[in-house]
Structures are given as C-alpha cells and as structure tokens.
Amino acid sequence: MILDAFVQLGEMLVVLLFSPLLVGYVRKLKALLVGRRGPPMLQPYRDLLKLLRKDVVLAESASWLFRVAPYLIFACTWVAAALVPTFATGLLFSYAADMIAIVALLGSARFMLALAGLDVGTSFGGIGSSREMMIASLAEPAMLMVVFTVALLAGSTQLSSIAAFMQGPGVGLRVSLAMALVALVIVAIAENGRIPVDNPATHLELTMVHEAMILEYSGRHLAMIELASHLKLLLYVSVIGCVFAPWGLAVSGQGLAAYLTGLGVYAAKLAAAGSLLAVFETAIAKMRVFRYSDFLGAALMLGILATLLLFVSRIAA
Amino acid sequence: MSPLALDVAHLFAGGLVLVSLMLLYQDRMTGLINIFALHALVVSASVAWQAYIQHAPHLYITAAIALVIKAIVIPLALHRIVVRLGIHRTIEPVVGIGLTMLAGIGLIALSIMVMLPITSQAGTLAREDLSFSLSVILLGLLMMISRRNAVSQVIGFLSIENGLILAATGARGMPLVVEISVAFSILIALIVIGIFLFRIRERFETVDIHLLHEHRGEQP
Numbered sequence: 001m002i003l004d005a006f007v008q009l010g011e012m013l014v015v016l017l018f019s020p021l022l023v024g025y026v027r028k029l030k031a032l033l034v035g036r037r038g039p040p041m042l043q044p045y046r047d048l049l050k051l052l053r054k055d056v057v058l059a060e061s062a063s064w065l066f067r068v069a070p071y072l073i074f075a076c077t078w079v080a081a082a083l084v085p086t087f088a089t090g091l092l093f094s095y096a097a098d099m100i101a102i103v104a105l106l107g108s109a110r111f112m113l114a115l116a117g118l119d120v121g122t123s124f125g126g127i128g129s130s131r132e133m134m135i136a137s138l139a140e141p142a143m144l145m146v147v148f149t150v151a152l153l154a155g156s157t158q159l160s161s162i163a164a165f166m167q168g169p170g171v172g173l174r175v176s177l178a179m180a181l182v183a184l185v186i187v188a189i190a191e192n193g194r195i196p197v198d199n200p201a202t203h204l205e206l207t208m209v210h211e212a213m214i215l216e217y218s219g220r221h222l223a224m225i226e227l228a229s230h231l232k233l234l235l236y237v238s239v240i241g242c243v244f245a246p247w248g249l250a251v252s253g254q255g256l257a258a259y260l261t262g263l264g265v266y267a268a269k270l271a272a273a274g275s276l277l278a279v280f281e282t283a284i285a286k287m288r289v290f291r292y293s294d295f296l297g298a299a300l301m302l303g304i305l306a307t308l309l310l311f312v313s314r315i316a317a
Numbered sequence: 318m319s320p321l322a323l324d325v326a327h328l329f330a331g332g333l334v335l336v337s338l339m340l341l342y343q344d345r346m347t348g349l350i351n352i353f354a355l356h357a358l359v360v361s362a363s364v365a366w367q368a369y370i371q372h373a374p375h376l377y378i379t380a381a382i383a384l385v386i387k388a389i390v391i392p393l394a395l396h397r398i399v400v401r402l403g404i405h406r407t408i409e410p411v412v413g414i415g416l417t418m419l420a421g422i423g424l425i426a427l428s429i430m431v432m433l434p435i436t437s438q439a440g441t442l443a444r445e446d447l448s449f450s451l452s453v454i455l456l457g458l459l460m461m462i463s464r465r466n467a468v469s470q471v472i473g474f475l476s477i478e479n480g481l482i483l484a485a486t487g488a489r490g491m492p493l494v495v496e497i498s499v500a501f502s503i504l505i506a507l508i509v510i511g512i513f514l515f516r517i518r519e520r521f522e523t524v525d526i527h528l529l530h531e532h533r534g535e536q537p
Binding site: 172173176179293294298302304305308309 | 324328334338414415418421429
C-alpha cells in the first residue's frame with residue numbers, strides 16, 4: 001500500500017518531467033529531418049519557465065471562467081496521465097479509475113478549453129472551439145470503441161489488467177487488435193492536433209484548431225495550457241505503449257532494479273514513438289478541414305469493426 | 318485444430334471484410350481497382366490457409382485460380398479498360414462516404430447476427446466463414462447500388478464472387494468442377510460486361526449509368 005503510493009507519486013512526477021522532453025525531442029527531430037538545426041531538446045522547459053515568470057495580460061471581456069480554466073485543464077490532464085501505467089503497474093489510483101475514466105477526464109479538459117476559447121468573444125476562439133468540438137464528436141466515440149474492443153478481450157477496463165493480459169499467452173493473433181491499434185493512432189493524432197489534422201507549429205488562421213482557442217492566453221495561464229497539451233501527447237503515447245507494447249512494466253513487489261528497468265524501457269518507448277511521429281509528420285501534408293470527418297470516420301469504423309469481429313472470434317474460441 | 322490456426326483463419330477472413338469496407342471508401346478508379354486486387358489476394362490467402370488446416374488439397378487449386386484470375390488478370394484488364402475509356406483520372410461522386418460506411422457497418426452487424434444463431438450446429442471455422450462471407454456479399458451489393466459508374470459496379474459484382482468463394486471454402490466439400498466453372502463464368506461475365514461498357518460509351522459518351530434510366534420505358 002505504502003509502496004503503491006510511492007509508485008503513484010513517482011508516476012505523477014515522471015509524466016510531468018518527461019512530457020516537455022518528448023515534445024522537445026519531436027521538434028528537434030522534425031527540424032533535423034528537414035535539414036535545419038532546430039531548438040535544443042530542453043527548449044520546452046525554458047519556454048514554460050519563462051511563461052511562468054511573465055505577467056498575465058487579461059482581455060477586458062474575460063470572465064472568471066477564463067482565469068480558472070487553465071488550472072482545471074492542467075489538473076484533469078495531469079490526473080489522467082498519472083493513471084496510465086507508464087513504467088510500473090499497480091498504481092494506487094488505478095483501481096479507482098479505468099480507461100473510461102481517462103477518456104472522461106480528457107473530455108472534461110476539452111470542455112473547459114472550448115469554453116475558455118469562447119469566453120473572450122473573439123472570432124478566432126469561436127472557430128477553434130467549434131472545430132475542436134467537431135473533431136471530438138468523432139474522436140471520442142472511436143476512442144471508446146477501442147476501449148471496448150480491448151476490454152472485451154482482456155475482460156477488464158483497468159489498464160494494469162489489460163497490460164498483464166497482453167503479456168500473457170491468451171492473446172493470440174487477432175485482427176481486431178490491429179484494427180484497434182490503427183484506430184487509436186488516428187485518434188491520438190487528431191486529439192493532439194498533429195499534422196494531418198492540425199499543425200502545431202503554425203499560427204495560420206485558416207487551419208489552426210488548438211492554437212486558435214488559446215490565442216488570448218498569456219503568462220502562467222499559457223504555461224498551464226501548454227504543459228497540459230504536452231501531457232496529453234505523453235498520455236496517448238503511454239496508453240498505446242501500455243496496451244500494445246506492455247513489455248518491461250515493473251509489477252508491484254519487485255525490487256528497485258525492476259522499477260529502474262521499467263523506467264529505461266519506458267524512455268526507449270517514448271523515443272521510438274517520438275521518432276515515428278516526427279517521421280510521419282515530415283512525410284505527410286496537412287488535410288483540409290472538410291476531410292477530417294473522413295479521416296476520423298475511418299477510425300470510428302475500424303473501432304466498430306474490431307468490436308464486431310471480436311464477437312465472431314470469441315464464439316469460435 | 319489449434320487456436321493459432323483458427324486465429325490466422327480469422328485474421329484472413331476478417332481482413333477480407335475490412336478490404337470490402339476499403340472498397341467502399343475509395344473514390345478514385347485506379348485506387349478502386351488496386352484495392353480490388355488486394356481483395357482477391359486476401360481471399361486467395363484465406364482459401365490457401367484453410368486448405369492447409371482442413372487438409373483439403375483441392376482448395377489449393379481454388380486459391381490459385383483466385384490468385385491468377387482475380388488478383389492479376391482481371392485487375393490488369395480493368396486498368397486497361399479504364400485507361401481506354403479515359404476515366405482513369407476521374408473522381409467518382411460517391412453519395413456520402415460516411416453514410417455508405419455506416420450502412421456497411423450495419424450490414425456487417427446484421428450478417429453476423431443472422432449467421433451465428435442459424436449455424437450453431439456447424440464447426441467453428443464454417444460459422445466464421447459463413448458470417449464473414451455474408452458480410453462481404455452484402456457489402457458488394459451495397460457497392461453496386463451506391464455507385465453510378467459502371468466500372469465500380471463491375472468491381473462490386475466481382476467482390477460478391479469473392480464472398481461466395483469464402484462461403485464455399487468454409488462449407489467443406491464443394492466440388493472442384495463447380496469451382497472452376499464459377500471462375501470461368503466470372504471471366505466470361507467480365508468480357509461481356511467489358512464489351513457492354515464500350516457499347517454504353519459509344520452510345521452515350523460516358524459510363525455513368527444514370528443516363529440509361531431515361532431509356533427504361535417507365536416515363537409517362
């Protein structure tokens with residue numbers, strides 16, 4: 001119990017410390033791939049520290065909601081990220097919260113962000129919020145279908161039990177899992193506003209989604225929102241790693257060495273996922289807004305199809 | 318039968334349903350034909366695997382026929398037809414991809430729900446094959462009614478035949494003579510349809526079959 005609490009605490013610190021590094025790594029690699037030098041990998045930390053020291057400039061029409069929202073967004077995302085087993089299973093809170101709770105926490109964070117985008121009353125914020133909601137209305141059902149697929153297989157929605165099941169011999173070769181993985185990757189790309197859907201590096205008004213919503217934010221508020229978006233990227237990478245590549249997770253009760261190995265393996269997983277993301281983003285062009293529904297619709301279809309196929313194979317098995 | 322063998326069979330059959338959905342998702346002619354070649358490739362792999370686990374050597378011949386005729390000959394012929402008709406670059410106006418895909422998912426759910434209860438006496442492999450092949454057949458029919466271009470309708474028709482092969486494989490004991498005659502009638506159907514396509518084009522300067530509707534004789 002005490003150990004679980006310590007692991008949980010370590011987990012919260014790990015996600016907080018690693019997430020800007022992951023973003024910095026992806027940015028650096030993308031710059032190198034297109035032949036530029038790029039900012040150093042520690043740049044996101046410096047940006048966050050600088051933003052924390054700066055004064056907040058508030059719009060005249062901003063209400064209390066505008067000031068409260070960044071902290072709520074950050075808190076929801078942080079809790080959600082800390083619930084995913086990254087380097088060790090058997091977290092203290094993982095028995096109280098499963099994958100559906102993580103989806104719900106992310107949904108609440110998105111709700112706050114969309115409200116904050118609308119609050120000041122500029123047209124940019126409104127556009128950003130409406131686009132974010134359009135993406136969410138397709139991405140969230142797709143994510144839930146993925147959760148259902150994995151839960152039907154593993155018999156549990158707890159990430160720890162799913163990771164244990166995926167390591168066991170009972171998994172076999174399943175087409176549903178491949179479909180769920182593709183659907184989850186599409187959802188992760190869309191939810192984090194990565195390239196085919198949104199470009200995190202531009203402020204071009206016609207295309208942006210996430211940047212449009214936070215255009216009015218500055219100072220420590222902006223730092224909170226930026227950190228929350230870094231955490232969200234780390235969270236999706238961790239969920240994919242935990243469900244589809246659950247090797248090296250330390251189990252409760254093993255010694256310190258197991259935890260250190262888990263941490264090393266987790267860092268390797270992050271580096272692999274970050275490299276794949278950077279290569280993918282360099283190779284592909286951004287999509288038109290009107291095609292989002294086709295892209296995310298494919299994820300939803302894959303999720304539903306994965307669940308349907310599972311019904312046949314479960315009866316057969 | 319080992320769980321792994323069943324899993325691989327399930328992988329191929331499920332993959333075939335997925336490729337059927339991908340056919341519905343395409344809006345370009347060249348992509349459509351390439352995905353159809355993939356469809357035939359998956360069905361041939363599925364039949365070959367089932368020949369291996371059922372110890373039924375004659376199924377290998379079925380797989381070979383599917384591979385040669387439907388994954389190589391027919392796609393090449395279709396590519397040539399499409400280029401000669403001058404429609405290889407056209408993007409076909411599909412009526413709402415999202416809506417078509419939703420209908421497709423509904424059809425898959427329907428066929429699974431229909432097939433699983435009535436085949437409860439049969440073996441696991443047959444049940445799986447029958448429910449997936451019904452989905453493939455229904456998706457092919459959906460393709461034929463939701464597309465306006467005659468070439469897409471031909472591809473829908475050919476994908477239905479792939480579904481029938483899957484059903485026949487799972488059912489055990491379909492004579493090889495039947496199989497070969499079905500394959501050849503498909504080939505002859507393709508030739509007839511190809512000639513027909515050129516006739517439509519000569520007459521109306523397009524292969525959009527909506528123009529045929531005026532000639533049905535139903536108008537008052």
